[in-house]
Amino acid sequence: MAHDHPHDTPVDSFRIPAGTWTHVRNVLAALALVGWAACLAGYLQNQDQFARSYLVAFLATIFMALGGMLFVMIQHLTNSVWSVTVRRLMESLMMSLPVGAVLFIPIALNTHSLYEWVHPEVANHFSATKAAYLSERGFILRAFICFFIWTLLSWRLWSISRQQDHSGAASLCYSAAKVSAPGVFFLFLSATLAAFDWNMSINPHWYSTIYGVYCLTGGAWAFFAILIWICLRLRANGILTNSITPEHYHDLGKWQFALTAFWAYIAFSQYMLIWYANLPEETIYYKVRLEGSWQFLTKALPLIHFIFPFFLLIARPIKRNLSVLGFVAAYVLIVHYLDVYWMIMPNYFKSGIQFHWLDLASVVAVVGTFGFFFWQRLKDAPIVPEGDPRLAKSLRFHNV
Amino acid sequence: MIKALIEKLLTPKKGTFGVAANFESVEGILSAVMRARAEGYTKLETYTPFPIHGMDEALGNPPSVLGYIVICIGLCGTATAIALTYWVGTIAYPLVIGGKPLWAIEYTLPIIFELTILFSAFASVLGMLHLNRLPQFYHALFNYSGFSKISDDAFVLVIESQDPKFNAERAKQFLNSIGGHVVEVVEE
Secondary structure, three states: OHHHOHHHOOOOOOOOOHHHHHHHHHHHHHHHHHHHHHHHHHHHHOHHHHHHHHHHHHHHHHHHHHHHHHHHHHHHHOOOOOOHHHHHHHHHHHOHHHHHHHHOHHHHHOHHHHOHHHOHHHHOOOOHHHHHHOOHHHHHHHHHHHHHHHHHHHHHHHHHHHHHHHHOOOHHHHHHHHHHHHHHHHHHHHHHHHHHHHHHHHOOOOOOOOHHHHHHHHHHHHHHHHHHHHHHHHHHOOOOOOOOOHHHHHHHHHHHHHHHHHHHHHHHHHHHHHHHHOOHHHHHHHHHOOOOOHHHHHHHHHHHHHHHHHHHHOOHHHHOOHHHHHHHHHHHHHHHHHHHHHHHHHHOOOOOOOOOHHHHHHHHHHHHHHHHHHHHHHHHOOOOOOOOOOHHHHHOOOOO | OHHHHHHHHHOOOOOEEEEEEEOOOHHHHHHHHHHHHHHOOOOEEEEOOOOOOOHHHHHOOOOOOHHHHHHHHHHHHHHHHHHHHHHHHHHHOOOOOOOOOOOOHHHHHHHHHHHHHHHHHHHHHHHHHHHOOOOOOOOHHHHOOOHHHHHOOOOEEEEEOOOOOOOHHHHHHHHHHOOOEEEEEEEO
16 A cells, blocks of 8 residues: 555654653652652551552562563564564563662661561571571562663663664664563573562462563563553654554554463463462462452452453554544553552452552652653653664565 | 265356456555446456555445454353353352362362463464355456456456446446456456
């Protein structure tokens, strides 16, 4: 068809207009400041509640950024063409990871509100190996290792991509792939380590090998939602309207769909094995989540996290319908938060769901901060990797 | 019986299949299809060395129904698995193992999942073959002199004889007028 030809494709500006940029930056900075002020007020009132709400908000966003890094690496490893127009946005989301090291500080300072294993009367019951692993010094050291790996990988991938903006050298695609191959390996290992330390050790007696994959899958699921949402917001403001076409949204929707199914696969695998083995120290995870009002969330999760988005996204026209996709993006982000909330909070509030205003305040603080630094990256850099030799093909990309 | 069937499949039908022309490039065949449609032809088919983006839209082909076939058969797989596990677990061999219920979604879901996937996979492959009318041992286009080039560099458009507007002479003239090469009436 006529619009298959490159000369018919109107070219967008790959820069965000200065006025728009400043406006969004101010909004994000204001959000972050209001959020942090509220968090500070909440912290002075109720230290435990702040630490717990903050942990949920932090984990919900950091695993999203990890999902972002995973998919930047997968694009490089598969030499993917379709995603080139959205890769810079993926990369700037990935670059939230170094910021995460700073946002981790409130957790490191509040371990006594979050992790019962810091208290000696609990730790005394552990086996020698578990007691050695669950020490505060080890916790900080492992967090440091994780952030070191993530900063190193994300920084390297970002600088390769930025170099290519200027040089346009095809060889840099291979450099990025070379970083990505061991990168995926280390990402999965470190994400598992982080999930074990930050989420799983809240209940130090319980264990699940698949937990890291569960957290990373949920994060990647939400990552595609935020990516679609950002693309749609840019589009609504007349940015990249010709570069991110319904063809690209269709593929983003396919990933959203695929990860919906993958999350269900992982979540069910974890549940089924625990159900089958029926060991008290394992089943406790689901037992506490089937008590009080938690049971409603537990029973709703398969429906809202899998069945509904799965059947909503299965049809091709839906994935190409930008208003439905916008709805799905917002919906996924809310459900992702609930999923993380469901992982963390039942450990503290046994009787049932207890939402607190600090939950919202810490989400605003964390998302505002991550968003601020995400947006900062897009000030000078083009918002599409304009030096990538595959870009022209990506702009003309069509689903068969 | 099988011999008769094979013979029937291999015996050519009688009559005219259509008029074929080679357009030699992707752009050429896309614009030829659009001009043929503008002319009022509806029974068109193209034969190209590789899939061409936008050809379905240009030919006015409706979206494939394969997805609907797959989901229906896939859900039949789901139902089969539920029935099978329920029958085995509670009627044929009602054994209590490890204190578990005779039938529970936890232990049957892997089977339900696998049978859904199995049925869907078969439905995709067999449905695709059926919708493409494959396998086909004989095709009228074998009689077109440029046929062997279709797997190389020929982009062939056929106006089929079933087209209500079909008239061999006028179709030949038309295909010549829009720049077709090797314009031929192809017999069944």
